[in-house]
Amino acid sequence: MTEQVTRATFDEVMVPNYAPSAVIPVRGEGSRVWDTENNEYIDFAGGIAVTALGHSHPKLVDVMRQQAGQIWHLANVMTNEPALRLAKKLTEKTFADRVFFCNSGGEANEAAFKLVRRYAFDHYGEQKHEIIAFNKSFHGRTLFTVSVGGQAKYKEGFEPTPGGISHCDYNNIDQLKALISDRTCAVVMEPIQGEGGIIPADVEFAKQVRELCDEHNALLVFDEVQSGVGRTGTFFAYEQLGVKPDVLTSAKALGNGFPVGAMLATEKAAKSLAFGTHGSTYGGNPMACAIAEAVIDIVDTPEVLEGVEKRRQLFVEGLNAINEKHNLFKEVRGMGLLVGAEVVDAYAGKAALFIKAAAKEGLFILVAGPNVVRFAPSLIIPEEDIKEGLARFEKAVAAVIADNA
Template sequence: MSYTPTRSDFDQYMTPNYSPQQVIPVRGEGSRLWDQKGKEYIDFAGGIAVNSLGHCHPVLVNALKEQGDKLWHLSNIYTNEPALKLAKKLVERTFADKVYLCSSGGEANEAALKLARRYAVDHFGEKKDKIISFSQSFHGRTLFTVSVGGQPKYSQGFGPVPGGIMHAEYNDLDSVRALMGDDTCAIMVEPLQGEGGILPAKPEFLKGLRELCDQHNALLVFDEVQTGVGRCGTLYAYERYGVTPDILTSAKSLGGGFPIGAMLATDNVAKSLAFGTHGSTYGGNALGSAVALAALEFIDTPEVLEGIEKRHELFREQLETINRKHGVFQEIRGMGLLIGAQMTPQYEGRAKDILPLAIEEGLMALVAGPNVLRMAPSLVIPESDIVEGMARLERAIEKFVAQA
């Protein structure tokens, strides 16, 4: 019996923790999508900064098909060639000496936090257990990562939550100093806060965090789940700042749409993740590793990385042109192809109201909190798609302003 799912089926069969848009995309190519009725959309959402090469990129499709005919999954009882090739590539291109592979950004951050505490126990004893993160940060949905994340709404109702976690103010080094002590084992920070509003770190802030960690024998953990693998114009955002962490987490763009995550660490730190201390059943599976390696190798080229900055400028120019006409944005910010447009006080908290209007015009976009319109498209989105997508966004904003 043939069966075509509808949006109402979501409400009937799936848990209500999401509230998806009314359209159901069924096909994608490049930076464009088509729904069940054949309507076309330009994709500025990028699967929340995941679809780094758009939809069905031939490099990723070929890697998936080739590996799919060979080997999918073995578990961590055995290793496999694609995982080893991916780990080697990540080590060669970053500060790291060792790589742990998993299935998501949340898993990567969970591993990083566990490693930081284990390292502190191994070297300084159990009393060195405090973790500092930042208000409005986001690090995942496990109980540990949601507690380290600085948005209480995500942890409310799930208590008791893990202890020993403190939150400072982003880009405020004095607020970190006030919490820092010899019992601090780690600071976890996003080089650019994603869910917190597309807010880049100040260079002196990250450099100050590095110095504080060195002074107090604490580890500096960079959450690059959203900023990594070309998203900010370099392979990882830490390169832009000249600040090297002890641990880095990666996911989203790493798989180009295939679920995969990675935690990268220096040799000295990684030793504390000894045999049996942590694991992931699907982590480092051959299929995901093969796709991620193909994505990484394609993105890590001058042509792609330099093109990201060019596209960033085009996005910014187009948004500023729209804003001169309609005056809805207070600030346009971000790095590379992770861009946020903060609403003016007149439209405070109403960024989400633009999304269904954009859908009507054939455009998919995101928000980052209630007050920031977010764009995280393919890193190789054609410039013509940017221009056309912005024309659709302007029509949506015209409707938004008229309805306000």
């Protein structure tokens, strides 16, 4: 008999690094989720931009069952067919020539940051090791990735962290020009900052970053863990910037919830991760790669990618209508179905209030920092779910405003 567990069980047995809500989801279908009490929710959170094809997508379920009956895991002293097929498709669809598989976005970024330093070491010597990233950026939770990330709170209590890393303001080319030098091995950026507040890169800024990297023989790394695999309406967001990176990281939507990550690189850069320089026990396992291949086969189609912009417009129009009634937002911004609504000063630091209120109304949403309400639903969420979810969100907004009047 399966042992009964509740939210209280978390406090008894889990490390307290999370503070999960009282809701324990047990079943999902499409963009609807049900909890242990059979309460129904509309999912505008997508597991933080992960379930790009919703819950229990029938094709993904079939692929997982089929692969489970064949082979799950192999040591990386061997390769496997799903990994090779997936890598081939990723290189065919992007700037990249080579792929490294791992289990998460943090691991993909760890690999990328090791690669850029190794590349500089191989070509220019150990003095060329400095990495430049951007304030408010987020790249993962390992010591290396929190050091590259531009949010000091994630490093507190874990120092000393890796050095040789500096930060400047996003979309500020003058600050970047002041920092970059011939000691710089890489510039790391998100085409749209996620955790930093849903802030897209200016196209001209991105182009100048590319030019500066070329001028100083530095590699350009795009972190597309959150923005990639259709989230912004193109397969990867960099396609909308007219700029190609040397290295790109992907995860989240790549597996639609099954743990998988990938680092993509040009052949020139990839050569520096030579035999024995890096690895991952589970990276590239057949199960993860089979599912990820099915994900991109579905996502990278005109039907899905063109549908992202249509659904985005429904979100923007709905949020603007809510704002006209409640005067809650300074701005609604983002790319595709990564949408952020920045609250007015009266609610500065209180964006999380809307998460709790929304859950009471049967809706999952997110925040992106203390001032931005974030929406990252399935790319194929039905239009009726968007309309119903926004209606529930308006009820949550009204409840928060009433409680804080």
